[in-house]
Amino acid sequence: MRNAFMRALEELAENNRSVFFVTGDLGFGVVEPFAARFPDRFLNAGVAEQNMTGVATGLALSGLTVFTYSIANFPTLRCLEQIRNDVCYHRANVKIVSIGGGLAYGALGYSHHALEDLAIMRTLPNLIVVAPGDPVEADLATRALAAHDGPAYLRLGKAGEPICHELAPPFELGRAILVKDGGDVTVISTGAMLRTALDISADLNTEGINARVLSMHTLKPIDAEAIISAATETSLVVTLEEHSLTGGLGSAVAEVLTDACLRGPILRLGIPPDEATYDVGSQHFLRSRHGLSRAAAGARIRQFLADRVLRAPAT
Amino acid sequence: MWEAALLASHHGVDNLIAIIDYNKLQSLDTVERTVRLEPLGDKWRAFGWEVREIDGHDHDELLKAFSAVPRLSGRPTCFVAHTVKGKGVPEMENRVEWHYRSPSADQIDWAKKNWGPRG
Numbered sequence: 001m002r003n004a005f006m007r008a009l010e011e012l013a014e015n016n017r018s019v020f021f022v023t024g025d026l027g028f029g030v031v032e033p034f035a036a037r038f039p040d041r042f043l044n045a046g047v048a049e050q051n052m053t054g055v056a057t058g059l060a061l062s063g064l065t066v067f068t069y070s071i072a073n074f075p076t077l078r079c080l081e082q083i084r085n086d087v088c089y090h091r092a093n094v095k096i097v098s099i100g101g102g103l104a105y106g107a108l109g110y111s112h113h114a115l116e117d118l119a120i121m122r123t124l125p126n127l128i129v130v131a132p133g134d135p136v137e138a139d140l141a142t143r144a145l146a147a148h149d150g151p152a153y154l155r156l157g158k159a160g161e162p163i164c165h166e167l168a169p170p171f172e173l174g175r176a177i178l179v180k181d182g183g184d185v186t187v188i189s190t191g192a193m194l195r196t197a198l199d200i201s202a203d204l205n206t207e208g209i210n211a212r213v214l215s216m217h218t219l220k221p222i223d224a225e226a227i228i229s230a231a232t233e234t235s236l237v238v239t240l241e242e243h244s245l246t247g248g249l250g251s252a253v254a255e256v257l258t259d260a261c262l263r264g265p266i267l268r269l270g271i272p273p274d275e276a277t278y279d280v281g282s283q284h285f286l287r288s289r290h291g292l293s294r295a296a297a298g299a300r301i302r303q304f305l306a307d308r309v310l311r312a313p314a315t
Numbered sequence: 316m317w318e319a320a321l322l323a324s325h326h327g328v329d330n331l332i333a334i335i336d337y338n339k340l341q342s343l344d345t346v347e348r349t350v351r352l353e354p355l356g357d358k359w360r361a362f363g364w365e366v367r368e369i370d371g372h373d374h375d376e377l378l379k380a381f382s383a384v385p386r387l388s389g390r391p392t393c394f395v396a397h398t399v400k401g402k403g404v405p406e407m408e409n410r411v412e413w414h415y416r417s418p419s420a421d422q423i424d425w426a427k428k429n430w431g432p433r434g
Contacts, residue, residue, distance in 0.1 A: 025342050025349060028415060044343055046350035 001157040001192070002099050002137035006030055008142040014036050018063060019146065022056050024070035026048045026099070030068070042214040044302035048066045049074050052146065053082035053094070060092040065146055071100045072114040076121060076153065088124045094152075095145050096121075101131060101155040102242030106279075113154070113286075115276050117209045118190070119247025121153040122220050128152040128173060129220040133194030134164040137217050140171035148173065157192040164194050164215075175314055176223040185305070187228035189240040190249040192214045197240050200292040200301065209305070216286075219252055227256045231264040236309050238267045238301055242292065245270040269297050317362070320391075324363025329385035331362070333393045336371060338400040342414055359393040371396030404430050 010033065014313075023031055035042040045052035048098045049070060056066040068075055075098050076083065098114060105112035121129045130145065130152060132138040138156055145152045169177045172248040179194065180189045180201055189197035194215050201211035212234055214226055229238050239250040250268030257266065271290045279289055287293050289299055323331050341349045341414040352358070356366045377396070381413070384392050391433050404426045407418075418426065419420030 023343070028343055028411060031343070043351050044341075046341065048350070 001132065001135050001138040001159050002030055004138040004160050004186045005097065005099075005142050005154075005156055005251040006034060007104055008139045009146075010034055010037065012143065012146045013041060016065065016146070016221055017041075018247060020059055020064040020066045022052055022059075022066060024052050024068070024074055024244045026070050026074075030032060030127070035184050043132055049079040051170050053096075054086050056094045056252045057082070057086035057090060057092045057102075060087075061090060065095070067095045067097055068118065069097045069099070071098065072105055072108075072112045073117060074098075076117045082122065083121075083127075083151075084124055084143040088126045091150050092168050096152070097154045097156065099156050099184050100158045101180065103283045104158040104192070106281050106283045106286045109280045110277050113269055113276065115242075115244045116247070116248070116273075117155060117239075118243050121155075121253070124151075124251065126151050127220065128218065130173065130218050131154075131191035132217045133177075133179075133189060133191065133215040134161055136163055136165040136168055137171065137177070137194075141173075141217060143174050144171060155191060157216075161192050162195045165199060169246055171217075174218045174221040174223060176226040177215040177217065177265050178212070178226070179215050180211070180213040182210040182234070184210045184216060184234055185238060185301070185302075186212040186234045187238045187240055188214045188216050188227070188230065188249065188253060190219060190244055193240045193292070196292065196297060200240075200298045203298050203303070204293070207302075215255075216249060219249060222252050223255060224256045224260070225252050228260050228262065231257055231260075231262050231266075235289040236265050236267060236301075236305060238304075240292070240297060241270045242287070243270050244276060246273050265304075265309055267301060269300060320359065320362040320364065323391045327389040328391050329387070329389050331391040332381070332384055333359075333391065335395050336398055337395050338398045340400050340409065340411055342411065344411065350430065356393075356395050359395070363390065364393040365390045366393045366395065368395045368397065371398035372402055404413065 020041045021034055022045050025044055025047045040288060054069055056068045060066045075096050101114050103113055105178060121127060130141050132141045187197045188203055197213050201213050204211045239253050241249040245268055250270055254266060279286055326352055331403050346352055359366045369376050380394055386392050399408050407413045
């Protein structure tokens with residue numbers, strides 16, 4: 001996703017002289033081509049995210065389209081007040097980009113796991129929150145956000161995420177992508193869990209369970225219509241995210257269903273906040289550990305279906 | 316960090332030691348070419364710290380320096396320990412890429428053979 005983002009950004013910068021890039025001293029081996037091609041629109045602010053965000057706001061208020069860039073929690077939580085008071089309050093045209101959302105930097109430990117960013121960014125005013133599902137969506141999201149005049153948070157994976165869309169899907173901020181249709185259950189994923197959602201859907205299909213898969217690339221504003229359709233047309237809504245169970249996709253979906261007075265069963269798969277802290281290892285290892293692998297998440301869905309949906313008393 | 320530096324000297328915390336592993340590299344480029352820190356010792360002095368610049372690779376000098384703290388009663392001490400990232404293997408010294416890379420078993424063997432202690 002990192003490479004898809006940088007490629008899109010270079011193209012945008014080529015055609016739009018207002019595109020400006022500020023890094024918090026990260027992006028080794030990735031940002032150099034941009035810096036070489038557009039030296040007057042590249043700034044390394046150093047390891048100083050609060051100042052980076054303040055400077056980005058100033059640049060945006062003088063007419064530029066500014067992308068700030070760092071990894072994991074650094075561009076969001078370290079400078080939360082600057083995002084809140086500088087960027088969001090002023091509706092400044094700043095796009096906050098984080099590489100390595102979720103557990104992508106798993107081996108670097110909890111300091112480098114981004115597990116609360118979606119929840120916290122989702123509460124901020126005027127901020128669009130986007131977590132693309134694969135490199136194709138990352139490319140489309142980058143272009144859509146550049147065209148949007150206002151603050152946004154773009155949570156990306158790292159490198160090597162599988163491509164889930166053979167053809168570029170229709171992409172609109174705030175509108176979920178129906179990646180696979182199905183009438184029995186719906187799996188809604190955000191960010192790089194899309195591949196797992198599709199794999200689970202394929203597994204369920206072999207057992208005669210037809211799963212719909214939605215890529216909820218935009219968490220705010222969220223696509224309430226797609227969620228309500230899923231809850232009324234299929235018998236279970238599953239949310240799948242590499243994020244805390246508090247405040248992320250699962251919470252957002254539950255909010256929509258509650259506001260619509262819908263009581264359909266919902267299974268939220270993510271990371272319980274108190275279990276997030278101490279494990280260190282590869283992204284693959286950590287996903288398995290938290291029950292988010294294809295096999296573990298699939299088993300939890302089957303179990304939930306057996307216990308709570310198929311055997312549930314009629315209401 | 317500068318907030319902590321202010322608070323410590325304000326309260327005269329003279330049993331506090333800051334050791335700066337000053338290797339002059341950031342994660343994309345040198346410190347000098349990114350956000351300059353020099354004169355680093357003077358900055359700490361201006362914040363009210365007792366400062367000494369030492370060779371971060373010289374164990375004898377480090378031991379001697381750490382044994383003589385506080386250097387000034389009522390002041391925290393800052394050691395600016397000058398270091399070289401990748402010290403001892405010229406092919407790795409001062410190269411940003413080795414912030415990210417881990418040497419393979421072969422590279423470790425090779426480095427030991429070429430640059431390790433003799434005999």
